[in-house]
Amino acid sequence: MPHRVSLDEEGWLRRARRVRSPNFDARPAGATIDLVVVHNISLPPGRFGGGGVAQLFTNALDAREHPYYATVADLRVSSHFFIRRSGALIQFVPCAMRAWHAGASQWKGRERCNDFSIGIELEGTDTRAFTARQYVRLARLLELLRDRYAITDVAGHSDIAPGRKTDPGPAFDWARLRSLTNAGVAMPVR
Numbered sequence: 001m002p003h004r005v006s007l008d009e010e011g012w013l014r015r016a017r018r019v020r021s022p023n024f025d026a027r028p029a030g031a032t033i034d035l036v037v038v039h040n041i042s043l044p045p046g047r048f049g050g051g052g053v054a055q056l057f058t059n060a061l062d063a064r065e066h067p068y069y070a071t072v073a074d075l076r077v078s079s080h081f082f083i084r085r086s087g088a089l090i091q092f093v094p095c096a097m098r099a100w101h102a103g104a105s106q107w108k109g110r111e112r113c114n115d116f117s118i119g120i121e122l123e124g125t126d127t128r129a130f131t132a133r134q135y136v137r138l139a140r141l142l143e144l145l146r147d148r149y150a151i152t153d154v155a156g157h158s159d160i161a162p163g164r165k166t167d168p169g170p171a172f173d174w175a176r177l178r179s180l181t182n183a184g185v186a187m188p189v190r
Contacts, residue, residue, distance in 0.1 A: 007148050011095025013141075016081070021057045021092035023078035023100045028115050033095065033149040035117040036142060036185070037102055039079065039157045040124040040167040044068045048085050048123050057082075057092045076100060079119040081141065087133030089141070095149070105160040107153070113160045118145060126169025135173070139180035146185060154187045 007013055027033075043052025044066045055061040056072060063073035079101040082090040093099040101119030105112065120138065124130050145151050156172065157165040174188050 007095060007144065009096075011080075011097070011148075013081075013089070013091050013144070016089045016091040019054050019058060019090055019092055021078035021099070022059060023057065023076045024093040024097045025100075027096070027098045031098075031115050033116055033118060034152045035107055035113060035160075036145060036151055036154045037105075037113060037117045037119050037157055037160060038138070038154060038168050038172070039101060039119060039121045040126065040130075040169060040172070041079075041082075041121045042123055042125055043072075046125055046128075053082055053121070053123070054090065054092075079121040081119070082121045082123065083134050083137050083141075084123045085131045085134060087131070087137045089137055095145070102157070102160055104164065107155060107160045117160075118149070118151075122168060122172075124168070125171070126166050127171050129171050130168075130173070135176055135180055139177060142177075142181050142185065151185050154185050156188060159188055 041053055042048055043056060045068060057078045061069050061073045063070040078092050078099045080093045080095055080099045095118055098114050099119050100114060102113040102117060107113050122130055122134050142154060157167045178187055
């Protein structure tokens with residue numbers, strides 16, 4: 001059986017590249033982490049491989065670099081993880097802390113999903129197929145998170161903020177993800 005890469009006590013994944021975001025805070029006392037929220041992001045929109053996402057999550061996005069950046073440079077957002085199209089994994093916030101990824105949100109009657117969720121951003125768009133490496137990395141990450149936390153559900157940003165968010169979008173293949181993981185968690189059926 002292969003050795004699983006583990007999370008340390010704070011929830012940092014030992015083999016992920018760390019880029020620390022200042023955009024996080026403590027979870028509420030007694031919060032149980034039981035939801036993973038899947039997102040997509042690309043900066044500028046539709047372009048992959050650049051540093052825009054990391055710059056956004058670290059409050060270093062230069063509004064003069066691209067016209068779109070002027071519309072988002074002042075946002076204070078983050079995610080726990082970011083999976084590039086190559087499958088490379090970056091972690092911005094330790095899982096024990098609350099990343100600012102969900103915004104106004106609700107899941108199964110509970111509001112403020114940031115309080116009890118882990119956010120995973122995939123480099124992509126709503127309409128462009130995600131890569132095989134992204135699905136494999138996401139599946140392995142979900143299994144690892146389930147082993148450490150009480151994860152019972154995986155949802156899209158669109159599921160927790162319907163009408164406000166559309167990601168991970170129609171190009172995301174939930175059936176493919178289900179076929180790759182042994183995480184034993186509920187996922188949307190589309």
